Amino acid sequence: MDTLAIIIPFVPILSAVLLLLFFRQQKAIAARISVLATLLTFVFSLILLTLYIGNQVPRVEQLGSLWGSIWLDPLSLIMWAFVSGISLLVHMYSVRYMIEEPNYPRFFAYLDGMTATILFMVSAGDLITLLISWFLVGVFLYFLLGHDTDRPAAGRYAFWTQITYRVGDLPLWLAAFLLFKYYGCLSLPVIFERIAAAPTAMQLWGMSVPAWVGILVAIAAFARSAQILLHGWLPYTMDGPTPVSALMHAGIVNAGGFLFNRFAPMFEYTGLALHIAFVVGLITAVVGSALMLIQNDVKRSLGYSTMGQMGFMVMECGLGAMPLAVFHLIAHGFFKASLFLGAGDAIGDARRNDGVPPDPLYVSVVERRPAKPSRLPWWTAATLTILVPVIVLSLSHFVESSRLFFEQGVVILLFFAWVTGAQAVFAAHKMTHTNPWQLMGGILGSFVLVVLGYTLISYYFVDFLYSPSASARLFQSASIGVLSYDVLVIILTLLFVGGWALTFFADAKDWGRNLSQRWQGMYLAMYAFLSRELYLNDFYVRLSQVLLSWSRRLNVWFRWS
Amino acid sequence: MEWILLILSAILLPVFPLSWLFNRLVDTAPGCWGRALAILVLPQLGILLIYTVPTVPLPTSLERVILLLVLFTTLFYAFRALSVREVTIWTRLMASSGLTLDWILVAAGKNVHGVQIFALAWSLPAALLLVWAGLLRQRMGGAYLGLQGGLATVLPRLSSLMTLTALALVATPIFPGFFALLQVFHLLAVSWLWPLLILLLLWGWNIGRFLQDLLFGSYRGEPMEDVSYGLAAGGFAVLFLFALSTLIWSGTWTGI
Numbered sequence: 136m137d138t139l140a141i142i143i144p145f146v147p148i149l150s151a152v153l154l155l156l157f158f159r160q161q162k163a164i165a166a167r168i169s170v171l172a173t174l175l176t177f178v179f180s181l182i183l184l185t186l187y188i189g190n191q192v193p194r195v196e197q198l199g200s201l202w203g204s205i206w207l208d209p210l211s212l213i214m215w216a217f218v219s220g221i222s223l224l225v226h227m228y229s230v231r232y233m234i235e236e237p238n239y240p241r242f243f244a245y246l247d248g249m250t251a252t253i254l255f256m257v258s259a260g261d262l263i264t265l266l267i268s269w270f271l272v273g274v275f276l277y278f279l280l281g282h283d284t285d286r287p288a289a290g291r292y293a294f295w296t297q298i299t300y301r302v303g304d305l306p307l308w309l310a311a312f313l314l315f316k317y318y319g320c321l322s323l324p325v326i327f328e329r330i331a332a333a334p335t336a337m338q339l340w341g342m343s344v345p346a347w348v349g350i351l352v353a354i355a356a357f358a359r360s361a362q363i364l365l366h367g368w369l370p371y372t373m374d375g376p377t378p379v380s381a382l383m384h385a386g387i388v389n390a391g392g393f394l395f396n397r398f399a400p401m402f403e404y405t406g407l408a409l410h411i412a413f414v415v416g417l418i419t420a421v422v423g424s425a426l427m428l429i430q431n432d433v434k435r436s437l438g439y440s441t442m443g444q445m446g447f448m449v450m451e452c453g454l455g456a457m458p459l460a461v462f463h464l465i466a467h468g469f470f471k472a473s474l475f476l477g478a479g480d481a482i483g484d485a486r487r488n489d490g491v492p493p494d495p496l497y498v499s500v501v502e503r504r505p506a507k508p509s510r511l512p513w514w515t516a517a518t519l520t521i522l523v524p525v526i527v528l529s530l531s532h533f534v535e536s537s538r539l540f541f542e543q544g545v546v547i548l549l550f551f552a553w554v555t556g557a558q559a560v561f562a563a564h565k566m567t568h569t570n571p572w573q574l575m576g577g578i579l580g581s582f583v584l585v586v587l588g589y590t591l592i593s594y595y596f597v598d599f600l601y602s603p604s605a606s607a608r609l610f611q612s613a614s615i616g617v618l619s620y621d622v623l624v625i626i627l628t629l630l631f632v633g634g635w636a637l638t639f640f641a642d643a644k645d646w647g648r649n650l651s652q653r654w655q656g657m658y659l660a661m662y663a664f665l666s667r668e669l670y671l672n673d674f675y676v677r678l679s680q681v682l683l684s685w686s687r688r689l690n691v692w693f694r695w696s
Numbered sequence: 697m698e699w700i701l702l703i704l705s706a707i708l709l710p711v712f713p714l715s716w717l718f719n720r721l722v723d724t725a726p727g728c729w730g731r732a733l734a735i736l737v738l739p740q741l742g743i744l745l746i747y748t749v750p751t752v753p754l755p756t757s758l759e760r761v762i763l764l765l766v767l768f769t770t771l772f773y774a775f776r777a778l779s780v781r782e783v784t785i786w787t788r789l790m791a792s793s794g795l796t797l798d799w800i801l802v803a804a805g806k807n808v809h810g811v812q813i814f815a816l817a818w819s820l821p822a823a824l825l826l827v828w829a830g831l832l833r834q835r836m837g838g839a840y841l842g843l844q845g846g847l848a849t850v851l852p853r854l855s856s857l858m859t860l861t862a863l864a865l866v867a868t869p870i871f872p873g874f875f876a877l878l879q880v881f882h883l884l885a886v887s888w889l890w891p892l893l894i895l896l897l898l899w900g901w902n903i904g905r906f907l908q909d910l911l912f913g914s915y916r917g918e919p920m921e922d923v924s925y926g927l928a929a930g931g932f933a934v935l936f937l938f939a940l941s942t943l944i945w946s947g948t949w950t951g952i
Contacts, residue, residue, distance in 0.1 A: 201946045263878070263950075267869040274868060277904075281912065284848040290912030294904040301900030305893040312881050312889060339886065686779035693776070695785050696719035 139183055140196055140207050143215065144254040146176045147222075151247035154240045165240035166230045169247055173226045176250065177219040184212045188599075195260040195324060202267075204260030206323060209600050210396055210461070214257035217465050221386045221472055222250040228476050229378040236376070242282055246382070249275040253386065257393055261321040262311040265397075269307055269355075269390075273300035276387060280375035292371040295672075299368045303358020307394075310351035317344045327400035334404035345401050349408030352398050356412075356452075360391025360445040363419045367672045370438035377475060380434065384441045385472035389464035391445065395452035396461055399601070403608040410615065413453025420446030422669070429665050433478050441471060447551075454544035455613030458596040458606075462589075516561070519575065524556030527583055531590040544610045550624070554631050556582055561635075701749045708742025709815070710792045711762070711799060712769040719788050728830020731784065732823035739795050739815045747808045759803045763884075767891040769796040774898035781909055783829035783839040783858070787822050790865050790902065793895070794818030794873065797880050804883045806951070813948060817876040820938060821864035824931065828858045835920045841906065845913015850920055853928040855910055860935050862906050866899040871935075872942045879951040 150172030158165040193208035205211070226246060233242055252275055256268035273296075281293035317337040318326045330345050337344035356362075361369040372383050395402070395412070402409055423442030430436035444467045451460040528549050563578040597606055614620070640646065667673065703714065710718035718738065725734040773793035780786040795818050801811045829839040831854060836844065847855045867873030881892060923931075 199943070199946065201950065263946075267874070270869050270874070274863070277907070281907075284846060284911045285914055287845060287913045290908040294908050297904050298901055301897055301904075304900075305896055308881070308896065309889060309893060313886065315882070316886060682775075683779050686776055689772075689776050690779060693716065695780070696716050696723065696788075 137196060139179055140205055141198065143176055143179045143183065143219075144205070144251050144258070146172050146179070147247040147251040147254070151244040151251070154244040154247070159240050162234070162239045165243055169243035170223070170226045170230060172247060173219060173223045173250060176254070177216070177223045180212070180215040180219045183207075184216050187212050193324075195322070197260075202261050202263035202321065204264060204322065205255075205258045206260030207258065210393075211258035213461065213465070213600070214393060215254055217468060218250065218253050218257065218386055221382065221468055222246070222253075224472055224476070225378045225382045225385075228381070229376075232378055233376060236283070238282070242279075242376075245275055245279050245282070246378075249279060249382070249387075256390070257397075260323055262315060262323065262326075263321060265323070266308065266311055270304055272387060272390065273297055273304065276300070276379075276383065279379045279382075280372055282376055282379070286374075288374055292368070292374045295368040295371055299358055299365055302365065303355045305355075306351035306358075307355035310348045310355065313339070313344055313348050313351070323397070330401050330404060342407075343405065346405040346407050349398070349402055349405040350411065352394055352401075353408040353412050353415075356391030356394040356449065357415060358391075359394070360388055360449060361419075361423075361442050362391070362415050362446065362449060363422055364671065366419065366423070366442050367668060367675065369442055370435050370668070373432075373434040373438055377479060380438075381472045381475035384437065384475060385468040388441060388445060389448070389468060392448045392452060392460040392464040395449070396457045396600070399457045399609060400605070402455075402457075403605060403612055406612040406614070409453045409455060409613040411453070412449050413613070416446045416448070416450030416453050418446070419443070420450060422446075426665055426668065429662065433482060434475070437471070437474055437478065441467075444471070450551075451548065453613060454547055455609040455611075456544055456548055457609055458600040459548070459593050461600060462593045462596045516575075519579070520557045520560045523560060523579055524553045524582065527586050528552050528556065531586050544613045547624070547627075550627065552586075556586070698749050701745055705742045705746040705749075708738045708745065709798050710739075710769065710773075710796050711765050712772055712796075715769055715773070715792050715796065719792060722788050723784075728784075728827050728833070731830075732826040735788070735791055735826060736819050736823045739798065739819050740812055743798065743802075743808060743811050743815060746802055746811075762799055762803055763888065766796050766799045767888070770794070770895055771891055771898065774895055774902060777902050778898065778905065781840055781842045783832065783841060784826060786902075786906065787825045787829065787865070790899075791818050791822035793899075794822075794865070794867070797876075800880050800883055801951075810948070810951065814876050814879070817867075817872040818865065821861050821871070821873070824934065825858065825861045825865060828854060828861060828931075831923055832858070836917070841909035844915055844917050845909070846911075846915035848911040850915045851922045853925070854923045857923070857928060857931045857935075858910060859907060860932070862903060862910075864935060864938065866903045867896075868903075870939050870942055872938065875942050875946055875950045882951060 150169050153168055154165045158168065187207070187209065193206070196205040196207060198204065226243070229242065229246065233239055236242065249272070252268050252271045255264060256272060259265035259268055277293045277297040280296055281289045283289045314326050315321060317339070318329050320326055320329070334345060335343040339347055358365045369388065373380055375383070420443050423439050423444075423446050427436050427439035427443055430439060444463075448460050448463045448467070451457075451463060559582060560575075560578060563575055601609070615623070664670065706714045707717045707721075721738060722731055722734045725731045770793045773789045773796075777786050777789040777793065780789060795815055798811055798815050801814055806814075832839045832847075832851075835851070835854075841847075864871035864873060867877045869875075877892070877896075881889060884892070922928075
């Protein structure tokens with residue numbers, strides 16, 4: 136197991152070196168070597184994960200005397216299997232997709248380099264290895280996004296990503312140095328042991344060191360996972376090659392969720408950063424989903440969908456449900472990779488068949504079917520919408536994990552799951568169908584299956600990743616006062632019910648066409664605000680222009696010396 | 697006498713405002729090889745001079761002033777480099793920004809060899825980049841980036857060398873600058889770390905702009921001949937050994 140663990144991250148490195156040194160001109164061989172190396176990495180990762188499930192003993196493998204340690208714990212091993220799996224898909228897809236592109240072998244070498252870096256990042260057992268790999272992910276991503284050097288736009292958007300990543304690197308640097316200075320050690324497991332032994336022993340500027348480090352780690356995670364104010368780069372990564380978009384949105388952007396999980400032993404003793412993460416994640420989820428809805432480009436829409444999903448993932452971390460975030464990032468990774476890799480086919484299909492549903496008049500006259508298919512009675516649909524999700528979700532969670540059922544984080548998660556489920560059932564009710572009971576039955580059946588599968592797998596994850604006591608401590612750490620919690624739940628309920636009511640009446644009474652002049656103006660302003668991506672990128676561009684002009688003036692004053 | 701030695705050291709191991717003279721000295725050296733030699737040798741001379749001053753390690757009262765000046769210098773030059781597109785000037789400014797951090801090691805009482813090695817983390821990539829800038833000037837008539845984009849396509853070997861060397865200059869892992877910067881973080885108190893974070897941001901911004909101007913776009917100028925395979929291999933070998941030295945002697949670079 137030890138030798139295999141040390142070999143795994145070096146397999147893609149070896150492939151990258153071989154490609155750059157010996158196969159720069161041989162496309163076919165380069166692609167084969169790269170795919171084979173990734174396949175080996177994936178298979179080895181699976182073997183290691185299986186071996187671990189057998190004996191369940193976490194350990195740290197030391198490669199160098201100061202840094203370079205690999206932490207073989209459940210989180211690392213799951214992430215290794217996930218990362219190498221996604222990387223394998225992207226490699227295989229790239230073999231044909233990138234064949235016409237220049238520097239084909241170099242592209243595969245960068246993909247291998249990126250894979251190795253992420254493998255080191257997710258298994259880093261010490262602060263220096265974590266910092267180096269965290270840093271290098273940004274470097275490799277820059278060159279992957281900017282693979283097509285003929286296009287200045289590719290360079291511009293690669294730069295946006297790189298500078299946002301750098302902003303996210305800074306808090307992690309500071310966090311690493313705070314930990315090193317106060318706990319006198321580089322090893323992450325040892326630092327976490329020392330924190331657990333005395334969580335508030337180290338104080339800095341009126342707060343415990345773990346509280347400061349928690350906030351800094353959270354900010355680093357926000358930048359990597361495109362949380363609000365640091366999200367401007369994400370949709371523009373579409374300008375890179377499609378396989379890179381897939382790798383980016385399926386794997387790299389999940390680094391925030393991973394970071395929260397890596398530092399989970401510390402978050403058991405500091406709740407402030409988790410509360411911040413919940414609020415930031417919630418706002419990001421709402422804004423990301425809103426921005427997704429107004430896009431008219433498939434890939435950009437997928438990009439904003441990722442932002443929304445990352446918001447949910449960070450929110451889960453903020454609620455103390457760390458393993459759920461891992462499950463979320465894996466599930467999201469696979470479905471987003473398949474969406475990106477299939478986006479080209481979908482666009483091709485749309486060119487052949489627009490897929491726009493025929494209007495009732497067309498159906499009635501041309502297809503000779505009933506013009507207005509029936510829907511369920513509104514009270515039946517309303518009852519199903521509200522009751523079925525809450526019963527299914529509550530029962531499944533109660534049966535699986537009754538001990539955590541009354542934790543605040545679990546209740547909030549169930550609340551959001553209920554909202555999502557109700558939204559799905561409500562959307563099904565709005566669809567017209569000749570047999571509405573068949574349609575609703577299908578949706579409800581799928582819902583039950585999804586919930587059961589999700590519950591079973593997520594609770595298996597909880598048991599695999601964290602001990603029951605650690606899980607309970609994380610939920611406790613994420614909890615807030617009873618009064619604040621009740622107020623939060625009431626506000627959230629009002630917001631959701633209000634939002635549904637607004638949507639329902641706007642649709643039923645056709646408010647869109649009957650808006651007064653004043654409301655029309657506000658509506659347009661809101662649309663412009665969203666379509667300009669909250670004017671954040673405009674602000675950053677203007678700020679950088681002002682700073683550059685000051686830099687130029689200084690250079691003139693000092694005669695470039 | 698001690699003050700004169702310190703002032704001379706502050707010229708050679710640049711600290712604002714005397715760093716202006718260091719930049720003039722490097723700029724007036726003949727040719728790209730001369731400038732490269734200057735940026736390698738002058739800081740080393742400065743370090744040797746510092747350690748001839750009997751009061752080194754520096755008195756505590758002076759330490760704070762020097763620390764303020766050093767942090768200002770490093771940010772000032774990194775900020776100024778942002779708007780520079782001429783490779784030689786950019787390299788000088790970036791090297792000044794990195795080399796000045798040597799004073800933090802001096803103030804912390806590190807031995808002369810440690811400080812000399814630390815200086816190499818910035819002066820060696822700077823020297824290499826000055827040579828690459830000279831080769832670029834020979835081909836284009838000037839080492840000015842941004843006017844002609846797409847050098848990655850027409851000069852793949854030279855632009856690769858420039859890219860890697862510039863990455864080494866801005867403390868990208870796994871080059872020594874990264875580990876040397878870790879040492880600076882390690883030596884400073886927590887309340888003094890924020891300027892270093894801004895510095896990292898400015899260096900990140902600098903390298904982003906540098907690479908954008910160097911690599912991207914379509915080249916529409918006269919055909920150019922890339923550097924020879926032998927020269928490119930030599931350049932890559934030097935950079936590889938430079939990075940390898942970090943992996944082997946991490947403790948020396950980080951001081952941990």
